Amino acid sequence: MAKLYFNYSAMNAGKSTVLLQASHNYRERGMHTLLLTAALDDRAGVGKIGSRIGLDAPAETFSENDELFDRIRNVHEDAHLSCVLVDEAQFLTEAQVWQLCRVSDRLGVPVMCFGLRTDFQGKLFPGSAALLALADSLREIRTICWCGRKATMVVRLDGDGRVLDEGEQVSIGGEESYVSLCRRHWEDKDIGPKSQLKLFL
Numbered sequence: 001m002a003k004l005y006f007n008y009s010a011m012n013a014g015k016s017t018v019l020l021q022a023s024h025n026y027r028e029r030g031m032h033t034l035l036l037t038a039a040l041d042d043r044a045g046v047g048k049i050g051s052r053i054g055l056d057a058p059a060e061t062f063s064e065n066d067e068l069f070d071r072i073r074n075v076h077e078d079a080h081l082s083c084v085l086v087d088e089a090q091f092l093t094e095a096q097v098w099q100l101c102r103v104s105d106r107l108g109v110p111v112m113c114f115g116l117r118t119d120f121q122g123k124l125f126p127g128s129a130a131l132l133a134l135a136d137s138l139r140e141i142r143t144i145c146w147c148g149r150k151a152t153m154v155v156r157l158d159g160d161g162r163v164l165d166e167g168e169q170v171s172i173g174g175e176e177s178y179v180s181l182c183r184r185h186w187e188d189k190d191i192g193p194k195s196q197l198k199l200f201l
Contacts, residue, residue, distance in 0.1 A: 002104040003136035006089065008117040008128060010151045010180035013143035015114040017051040019085050022112060031082035034075055035059035036068075038088035049087045059087065062096070069099040073107060081109050089115030092127030101134055114141075120156035120164065120178065122186070145182035146192030153186035154178050163189040 009015055023033045037049050039061035050056040062068060072084055084103060086092070092100070092113070100111045113135070117128050124132070132138065145151040156164045156178055179191045 002108045002110045004101055004104045004131075004134065005110070005112045005137045005139065006128075006131035006135035007112065007114045007139045007141055008131075009141035010143055011116065011154045011178045012052065012180055013141045013151075014051070014053075015141055016049055016087055017053055017055060018141060019087055019112070019114045020049060020051060020055045020057055022083070023057065023085055026082050032079045034072060034081055034084045036062050036084065036086045038091040039063045040091065041088045062086075062092070064091075064093050064096075066096070067099065068096050069102045072103050072109070076107055076109060081107075084109055084111045086111065086113040087115070089113035089131060090117075090125035090128045091115070092130070094126060094130040097127060097130035097134055104136070116154070118153065120154055122153060143180050145180065145185055147182060147185060149182035149184070151180035151182055153183055154180050155186060155189065155191060157191070161191075163191065 007015060007018065019035075023035060026033045035049055035057060037047070037059045039046065040063075047059055047061050048056055049059045072081070075081060084100070086100070092115075100113070103109050104111050113131055115128055115131070116125060117132070118124055143151045158164055181191065185191070
């Protein structure tokens with residue numbers, strides 16, 4: 001039975017690296033995969049999934065109004081898909097998560113989603129909330145806080161390295177804008193000693 005998987009973490013845990021490796025594993029065995037990423041995430045270039053360690057691959061993009069089941073079904077009919085891999089899955093809508101459920105349930109194609117669980121204010125993204133509720137399998141990809149504890153939260157920084165409390169939920173950025181922290185240091189807004197800060201800015 002095909003399943004819907006949600007692989008979640010804080011920022012900079014290597015989600016995209018794991019996704020790209022999974023796709024490579026399928027493809028080196030002659031199987032077809034479909035890679036999807038959010039159209040609004042252009043850090044590696046529009047229509048590209050990139051990792052911090054230098055790996056990248058082309059991907060189709062999705063926006064909030066896209067109907068994913070029909071789209072994936074059309075690709076599957078042309079080239080039998082062994083797996084669909086979705087990066088930046090926190091940007092999916094609830095309806096799109098249900099569409100991905102149907103991909104696994106009705107087309108028999110596994111769907112592996114990778115994304116953030118919460119935003120910089122500690123609130124669930126809509127796509128992540130739906131995936132936590134509906135996915136058959138949940139897996140946390142771990143990263144660490146500057147103190148060595150598991151990082152489960154993320155803070156957003158302004159241009160001067162100060163922690164922001166307010167703002168839009170979605171703001172695309174990388175290591176210059178976000179720092180992953182354990183819950184204690186997230187609550188304290190403590191991004192670490194000055195010597196640690198220069199690693200992010």
